[in-house]
Amino acid sequence: MKALIIGSGGREHALASKVAENSNVQVVYCAPGNGGTYKENKCENINITQIDELLSFAIENKIDITIVGSEEWLVQGIVDKFNEKGLKILGPCEKAARLEGSKSYSKEFMKKYGIKTAAYEVFEDENKAIDYLKNCEYPIVIKADGLAAGKGVVICNDFLAAKSSINDFMVVDIFKGSGKKIIIEEFLEGVEASILSITDGKVILPFVSSKDHKQIFDGGIGPNTGGMGAIAPNPYCTKEVLDEFYKNILLPTLKGIQEEKMDYRGIIFFGIMITKKGVYSLEYNVRFGDPETQAVLPLMKSDFTELVISAIGRDLENFELLWKKGYSCCLITASKGYPGKYNTGYEISESGKLEGKLYLAGATFDDGLLKTNGGRVLGITGFGETLAKAREIAYADMKKVQFHGMYYRKDIGK
Structure with a gap:
C-alpha cells in the first residue's frame, strides 16, 4: 500500500x-x-x-x-x-467541512438538530455588535466565524475588552477575513474536553477523550495558541459525562449529517464543555486536532490504517476499535515570542535517548541538521500506567531537547 x-x-x-x-x-x-x-x-x-x-x-x-x-x-x-x-x-x-469552516453555520446546525450549546448571536456589522455588548452579561465569548488556526476565540471579562476584540476582528482584520463575521456567545463555566471521532456517515466511533491546553502560559493565562499540550484520557470525562455526550451531542450530530445528506467519511472532532448544568457542545472540527492527535493516537491498540480504510469504505459498524490501558501526556515546545513574532533557523539537538515519542512540527531538516521553522516547534508524548507517570516521562524527555529560545508550559496535565 x-x-x-x-x-x-x-x-x-x-x-x-x-x-x-x-x-x-x-x-x-x-x-x-x-x-x-x-x-x-x-x-x-x-x-x-x-x-x-x-x-x-x-x-x-x-x-x-x-x-x-x-x-x-x-x-x-x-x-x-x-x-x-x-x-x-x-x-x-x-459541504460538511462548513461545520468547521463557519462557526455560524455550525451553531445553526446544532440549533436545528437539538444539540445543547451556548446561547449566541451572529453579527456582520461592527456597530450592531457593540450595541449588543452593552446589555451582555460578562464574561462573554467572541469567535471569528471563519478559520483562524485555533486562535479565533477570545473570552472577554468586560465591555471594553469585548469592544477591543471586535475592533481587532472586524476592523483591523487580524484574521484576514475570517473575523469579518463574528459570533458573540454565552460564557460557559466548566472544563473543556476534546473527543476525536471517526465517521463513515452511518456511525460515529468516538476515540479516547483528551484535554487540550490552549493558552501560552502556565495556569491557562495569556493569549490562545494552536495548543501547548494535551493529555489523554481526560480525567473529567467520566462515564456519566460520556453517556450524556453520546446521547445529546454525538447521536443528534450523526442524525444531522444524514439528514443534510453530507458525504462524511472522515474525522469529526467534538469540543465540549462539562458544566454543572450538563455537557454542552462548543464546536466541531472536521479533522484531527493538534496536539490532541499526538496524545490520542499512540493509545490506539487497533490498526489505524485499517480503521481509515473501514471509514472510507463505509464499514465502521464492523470495526472493533480497541485502546491500550494507561495515559499519555504531550508537551509542546514553542519558539520564543510565539504566538506573537518569533525567529526561526535555530538548531534542534537531543542530549540523550528519549523514553517517549518525539513529534516534530515547526522544524525542517536542513544541511544535515534539524532546525526550527515555526512557532510550535515540536512535541514530546510520554506514556504511563498513570497520568502522573506519563507527565514524569514527558517532562524528563523534554529536558533532553534543546534549541535557542525554547519555551514550554510546566503544568500540562497537572
Whole structure:
C-alpha cells in the first residue's frame, strides 16, 4: 500500500508514524511534511501544497489512501475532487467541512438538530455588535466565524475588552477575513474536553477523550495558541459525562449529517464543555486536532490504517476499535515570542535517548541538521500506567531537547 498524508505539522508526523505501523504500507508520502517525517520510518517528503498537484500526484503514483491534516484543504473541497477521480481519501465533503469552516453555520446546525450549546448571536456589522455588548452579561465569548488556526476565540471579562476584540476582528482584520463575521456567545463555566471521532456517515466511533491546553502560559493565562499540550484520557470525562455526550451531542450530530445528506467519511472532532448544568457542545472540527492527535493516537491498540480504510469504505459498524490501558501526556515546545513574532533557523539537538515519542512540527531538516521553522516547534508524548507517570516521562524527555529560545508550559496535565 501507498499512503499520502497532507500537511506539515506535529499532527501529520503523528499520522504518518501511525500509518507506517501497518505492515502492508510500503511508503507514506508526506506533502510537504517536515523534519520529523523526513526521518520517520517508511516516510518520504514531497514538496507539493496545491490541491490540483496533490490530485495529480495521487493518480500518477497510485496512492491507496490519503489523509488530510489541515482544515484549510477540506474547506476548499479537496475531498470532493479526490472522490470525483475515484481516489480513497479520509475527510468530509466540502459541504460538511462548513461545520468547521463557519462557526455560524455550525451553531445553526446544532440549533436545528437539538444539540445543547451556548446561547449566541451572529453579527456582520461592527456597530450592531457593540450595541449588543452593552446589555451582555460578562464574561462573554467572541469567535471569528471563519478559520483562524485555533486562535479565533477570545473570552472577554468586560465591555471594553469585548469592544477591543471586535475592533481587532472586524476592523483591523487580524484574521484576514475570517473575523469579518463574528459570533458573540454565552460564557460557559466548566472544563473543556476534546473527543476525536471517526465517521463513515452511518456511525460515529468516538476515540479516547483528551484535554487540550490552549493558552501560552502556565495556569491557562495569556493569549490562545494552536495548543501547548494535551493529555489523554481526560480525567473529567467520566462515564456519566460520556453517556450524556453520546446521547445529546454525538447521536443528534450523526442524525444531522444524514439528514443534510453530507458525504462524511472522515474525522469529526467534538469540543465540549462539562458544566454543572450538563455537557454542552462548543464546536466541531472536521479533522484531527493538534496536539490532541499526538496524545490520542499512540493509545490506539487497533490498526489505524485499517480503521481509515473501514471509514472510507463505509464499514465502521464492523470495526472493533480497541485502546491500550494507561495515559499519555504531550508537551509542546514553542519558539520564543510565539504566538506573537518569533525567529526561526535555530538548531534542534537531543542530549540523550528519549523514553517517549518525539513529534516534530515547526522544524525542517536542513544541511544535515534539524532546525526550527515555526512557532510550535515540536512535541514530546510520554506514556504511563498513570497520568502522573506519563507527565514524569514527558517532562524528563523534554529536558533532553534543546534549541535557542525554547519555551514550554510546566503544568500540562497537572
